[in-house]
Amino acid sequence: MTTQSSVSALDRWGFSTWLESARGSGEFITLPELDGINDAVVSIDGKSLVNFSGIGILGWQHDPRVREVFAETARDYGLVVGGSRIIQGVSRPHLELEALVAEITGKERALTFATGMLANLGFVNAMSTRFSFNNSHGVDNTDTVLVLDRECHWSMWKAVERFKFGRNLIMFDHNDTAGLRRELEQLAGRKIVVGFEAVYSADGSMAPVAEILDLCEEFGAISFVDDANGFMVYGNGGHRFAAEYAALRRATFLMVSFGKGVGLSGGALAGPADALDAFRFLSGTTVFTTNIQPPTVGAIVHVLRRMRQDPSIMENYLDRVDRLRERLLRIGCTINPTPTYVTSILVGANDTAVRVRQEFIDRGYLVPMFGYPAVPKDRAVIRLLVNNRISDEQLDGFVDTLAELREKYGF
Numbered sequence: 052m053t054t055q056s057s058v059s060a061l062d063r064w065g066f067s068t069w070l071e072s073a074r075g076s077g078e079f080i081t082l083p084e085l086d087g088i089n090d091a092v093v094s095i096d097g098k099s100l101v102n103f104s105g106i107g108i109l110g111w112q113h114d115p116r117v118r119e120v121f122a123e124t125a126r127d128y129g130l131v132v133g134g135s136r137i138i139q140g141v142s143r144p145h146l147e148l149e150a151l152v153a154e155i156t157g158k159e160r161a162l163t164f165a166t167g168m169l170a171n172l173g174f175v176n177a178m179s180t181r182f183s184f185n186n187s188h189g190v191d192n193t194d195t196v197l198v199l200d201r202e203c204h205w206s207m208w209k210a211v212e213r214f215k216f217g218r219n220l221i222m223f224d225h226n227d228t229a230g231l232r233r234e235l236e237q238l239a240g241r242k243i244v245v246g247f248e249a250v251y252s253a254d255g256s257m258a259p260v261a262e263i264l265d266l267c268e269e270f271g272a273i274s275f276v277d278d279a280n281g282f283m284v285y286g287n288g289g290h291r292f293a294a295e296y297a298a299l300r301r302a303t304f305l306m307v308s309f310g311k312g313v314g315l316s317g318g319a320l321a322g323p324a325d326a327l328d329a330f331r332f333l334s335g336t337t338v339f340t341t342n343i344q345p346p347t348v349g350a351i352v353h354v355l356r357r358m359r360q361d362p363s364i365m366e367n368y369l370d371r372v373d374r375l376r377e378r379l380l381r382i383g384c385t386i387n388p389t390p391t392y393v394t395s396i397l398v399g400a401n402d403t404a405v406r407v408r409q410e411f412i413d414r415g416y417l418v419p420m421f422g423y424p425a426v427p428k429d430r431a432v433i434r435l436l437v438n439n440r441i442s443d444e445q446l447d448g449f450v451d452t453l454a455e456l457r458e459k460y461g462f
């Protein structure tokens with residue numbers, strides 16, 4: 052029961068006052084609650100909207116065979132393993148997936164996690180913890196220094212919250228290899244992990260992968276690349292960013308998410324065998340929480356095999372994204388200069404972003420507007436990971452609407 056005194060005690064957290072003002076300014080947007088399945092068109096409160104907000108770019112969840120594999124794996128391995136990896140173990144499909152991820156990334160071992168975020172949290176914990184079963188032999192990595200690109204994902208910054216800036220946490224400017232070199236020069240003799248992303252989710256940039264890995268090798272640092280965004284989009288035989296993805300094979304550790312290129316859910320870490328075996332205990336997120344559900348794992352394995360067999364599926368999608376980028380430039384949009392599949396359209400001020408998003412909804416389009424803290428304040432962007440199931444006509448309608456709203460709001 053909520054009592055009067057508990058309500059007024061909670062007032063000190065400021066939720067109600069903040070909500071009132073954020074609702075007034077329109078910044079507290081109504082979050083989409085889908086009436087049905089996530090697809091190129093979604094229904095929200097009975098209204099159909101062309102959906103630009105999803106992240107599962109190829110729409111694999113709609114593929115009939117993927118759905119069959121999901122159902123077959125549920126039949127054979129159940130809906131859940133029924134406990135964390137350490138307590139209850141994993142199913143055979145998890146092991147199959149881990150072998151496949153290791154093979155794809157060129158690493159000795161891979162370990163799955165319920166989400167990519169939990170893989171990131173687990174990685175940071177495992178690399179910086181003190182642990183022993185018996186007080187004699189153990190690891191003590193509390194002296195690890197993490198050096199992160201400023202634009203690393205929220206999950207990495209969350210993972211390092213207990214680190215001290217300047218002591219065991221260093222930040223370098225986004226994709227700035229000269230800045231990274233300066234930092235590494237100061238850290239001689241320390242146990243260093245350099246963390247960065249290959250493809251950045253908010254600004255769509257691509258890291259100078261080879262240069263960063265060269266620096267890691269020069270300074271004896273371990274490298275950790277969060278490839279949540281690029282996994283299976285690049286590096287699968289396609290010509291785009293082939294040099295970056297060839298270089299990526301030199302990274303010590305990789306994290307991948309199954310939410311984007313694969314369009315399902317879950318994540319994995321890949322790297323040297325002994326480290327990954329130790330991570331089964333040391334990550335914490337293999338111990339204190341559950342793994343991906345077996346049917347999803349079965350579906351991921353199936354999708355990965357199909358994507359590897361036929362790289363043209365992704366290449367055709369990327370050709371489409373390139374054509375969209377050309378059209379956006381033609382109508383005068385400011386978009387991210389690096390032509391990754393992440394397309395960020397600059398809108399700018401937060402209040403403009405709120406209005407533009409609503410106008411899109413009124414015209415039948417659900418667009419993802421990224422504001423602070425995903426991007427700097429008043430640098431809001433429409434961040435597109437276009438769903439390949441969106442038709443050419445729906446894409447035309449979106450570009451026309453964008454051109455009209457750009458004129459109206461001057462972004």
Ligand SMILES: Cc1ncc(COP(=O)(O)O)c(C=O)c1O
Nearest residue numbers: 166167168204252279308310318
């Ligand atoms: C760079 C990056 N890292 C980690 C994550 C988290 O991955 P997941 O959604 O699988 O938890 C994301 C997801 O948006 C991401 O973009």
